[in-house]
Amino acid sequence: MIFLIIIPSIISIFNLYKRLTCKIKVKFTKFTLLHLLVVFIFLFYILNILTKTTINYLIFLIWYFSFFTSLIACGITKEGFLYPFYLISKLYKFEKVKIVDFKKNKKTFLITFKAIREIRLEFDIKDLENVKKFLKTKNIKLK
Numbered sequence: 694m695i696f697l698i699i700i701p702s703i704i705s706i707f708n709l710y711k712r713l714t715c716k717i718k719v720k721f722t723k724f725t726l727l728h729l730l731v732v733f734i735f736l737f738y739i740l741n742i743l744t745k746t747t748i749n750y751l752i753f754l755i756w757y758f759s760f761f762t763s764l765i766a767c768g769i770t771k772e773g774f775l776y777p778f779y780l781i782s783k784l785y786k787f788e789k790v791k792i793v794d795f796k797k798n799k800k801t802f803l804i805t806f807k808a809i810r811e812i813r814l815e816f817d818i819k820d821l822e823n824v825k826k827f828l829k830t831k832n833i834k835l836k
Contacts, residue, residue: 704780711770717769718765719816720801724815733757766782773785773790776812790833791833792806793828801817804824
């Protein structure tokens with residue numbers, strides 16, 4: 694039972710550390726909120742199936758927080774792009790990324806690149822020039 698608390702706590706600390714090391718952080722969007730809502734409903738459903746004890750509520754909150762930290766731990770670091778991969782943020786190194794595509798919206802811009810699969814990250818429009826300058830220093834072709 695203690696592993697149900699320790700494992701997600703370690704994952705959360707790891708993801709928060711990754712968030713702090715990001716040079717440019719992703720924007721918290723409606724899509725992220727939708728993910729969080731779906732996971733909340735799913736975990737709450739599982740909690741209702743189990744006995745409703747204080748320890749189960751604590752486990753529920755810790756696992757939900759670990760999922761939350763995996764979604765917000767995305768961004769651009771000095772090594773590459775961080776993207777949520779299940780509960781742990783995955784690093785896609787710049788060497789694996791060939792071309793980065795930008796798509797602007799009103800308040801955000803979307804970065805699309807292909808490493809192992811096609812990946813999209815959404816950033817605040819204020820960070821557009823910083824991202825372009827940083828990616829040019831890493832010798833990545835911009836579309």
